[in-house]
Each structure stands twice: as structure tokens, then as C-alpha cells.
């Protein structure tokens with residue numbers, strides 16, 4: 001997996017950067033959208049969600065943590081409009097967002113809202129996840145609820 005940064009000129013329009021590199025820890029997250037559900041690691045011992053994935057719970061160091069399905073809903077915590085075609089074929093402009101997920105205060109995911117018009121989304125808006133399959137990865141994106 002070293003060729004994810006190739007610059008094919010006839011590649012379809014992209015709504016975000018290259019697909020992420022999968023490893024043992026993060027592959028569940030990037031393939032979770034195959035059944036339409038967002039998943040993050042959850043510690044049953046201390047009821048704590050965490051992202052990005054780690055080998056143990058960041059709060060209580062429990063190593064027995066597992067991916068758990070989530071509602072996929074959240075609130076826009078920060079947003080920025082990207083107007084730079086920083087990779088070939090990237091669709092611009094598009095909204096980059098940081099979404100705070102409903103499951104836990106402070107649990108945030110950096111993503112994008114490719115279907116939303118810049119200017120139509122504000123901090124505090126309620127959003128819901130959707131997925132776009134690219135190669136063996138399901139990229140989580142958000143849209144207004």
C-alpha cells in the first residue's frame with residue numbers, strides 16, 4: 001500500500017484527499033461504513049468512546065476495548081471552506097468540518113460535507129454521517145440532518 005498518492009489524470013472527482021492507509025488498529029474504522037454504520041472504539045469498563053483508535057482505553061488503560069456502532073449523528077463544532085485544489089481532481093469548494101458526535105462530549109471527527117453548499121452550514125448545526133466507498137475504504141462524510 002504505497003501507491004495511494006498516485007496522480008492519475010483521469011481519476012473521478014474526489015471529495016476528499018487520498019484514501020487513508022489501513023493498519024491493524026484503524027481498519028475497522030475505515031471499513032465500518034460497509035453496512036452504513038459509523039463505529040468507534042468503546043471501553044465498557046469506564047463507558048468511554050475514543051478516536052482515533054488506540055491499543056487501550058486512553059482513560060483507564062483497559063486493553064479490552066472494541067469497536068461499537070454509533071448513531072452517526074453529531075453537531076458541527078468547527079468548519080472551514082476549502083478552495084484549494086490540493087490534489088488532482090479534488091472537487092472545490094467543499095466544506096471541511098469537525099463534528100462532535102452525539103455519543104460523548106468532546107468526541108470529535110474531522111470530515112467533510114461534500115454535498116453542502118458553502119455558506120449553508122453553521123457551527124452548531126446537526127449533521128448525520130454518510131459513506132462514500134473508495135477502493136476498500138468507506139469514507140465517512142456528513143450532511144445536514
Ligand SMILES: [Zn+2]
Pocket residue numbers: 043044045046047048057058059060061062
Ligand atoms: Zn476505559
